[in-house]
Amino acid sequence: MQIDLSGKVALVTGGNSGLGEGIARGLAASGAKVAVNYVTHPETAEALVGSLKAKGGQAVAVLADVSDPAAVAAMFGQVDQQLGPVDILVNNAGIDGGRQLAWESDIGSWQRVISINLVGPYLCAREALQRMVGRKSGVIVNITSVHERIAWSGYSAYTASKAGVSMLTQTLAQEAAPYGVRVVAVAPGAIRTPINQNVWSDPAGLKDLLTKIPLGRIGEVEDIAQMVVFLASDQASYVTATTVYVDGGMTDYPDFSHGG
Numbered sequence: 001m002q003i004d005l006s007g008k009v010a011l012v013t014g015g016n017s018g019l020g021e022g023i024a025r026g027l028a029a030s031g032a033k034v035a036v037n038y039v040t041h042p043e044t045a046e047a048l049v050g051s052l053k054a055k056g057g058q059a060v061a062v063l064a065d066v067s068d069p070a071a072v073a074a075m076f077g078q079v080d081q082q083l084g085p086v087d088i089l090v091n092n093a094g095i096d097g098g099r100q101l102a103w104e105s106d107i108g109s110w111q112r113v114i115s116i117n118l119v120g121p122y123l124c125a126r127e128a129l130q131r132m133v134g135r136k137s138g139v140i141v142n143i144t145s146v147h148e149r150i151a152w153s154g155y156s157a158y159t160a161s162k163a164g165v166s167m168l169t170q171t172l173a174q175e176a177a178p179y180g181v182r183v184v185a186v187a188p189g190a191i192r193t194p195i196n197q198n199v200w201s202d203p204a205g206l207k208d209l210l211t212k213i214p215l216g217r218i219g220e221v222e223d224i225a226q227m228v229v230f231l232a233s234d235q236a237s238y239v240t241a242t243t244v245y246v247d248g249g250m251t252d253y254p255d256f257s258h259g260g
């Protein structure tokens, strides 16, 4: 299947590392012009932009803290000017906030996870939809997690944020469908990125992790990027208001392959 996104403008939040970088590369490889959002490490965003341009693509790095409404509005204005109105928004930026049992947790850290992971996608989707609805075209892909569905002790802010983005996805999809705009979510399982490096780089952590993955391997960034590129394309023109799990079967509860 040949996916052609040429002429499309894509914005990837948190595009300068991990899943975001892979998604930005995948979209560019299919011909999209890509805006790489970042909030820290401008040098990695610029390096990625340089590498996309070296391959003949069009790309820009755009700074914004996605939890800041004014910064998000300014970023969309910048993309309008430099590449054109956004056709594809990938809400990828996110943090896990670190492990804290709720009763011991710091309120500020809890709220920060919600601000970045849930308020951020809302703010970016709001700006994107303002541009997409009038043009009757556009796709928003929200990166959630298996933890939109699987509880995770110590990560109540993270799981709540991801479950929230799942319902945000479905509600925005309902609002936008009459205008030909699709809103979908991709839920990655355990993917080899910096966010969980402490687990997969530790032999005991990796062994435990693999017991949770029926396909018996940790996911790679390309596993997610390929799905996002497909969902952003017209080949997926009948897919909206749903979450696609890309998790090696993690949500199939492998512990139930025995006993029960």
Ligand code: BGC
Residues within 6 Å of the ligand: 096, 144, 145, 146, 147, 188, 189, 190, 191, 195, 196, 199
């Ligand atoms: C988290 C990873 C974790 C994975 C599976 C993701 O949402 O960011 O740290 O390995 O879920 O539990």
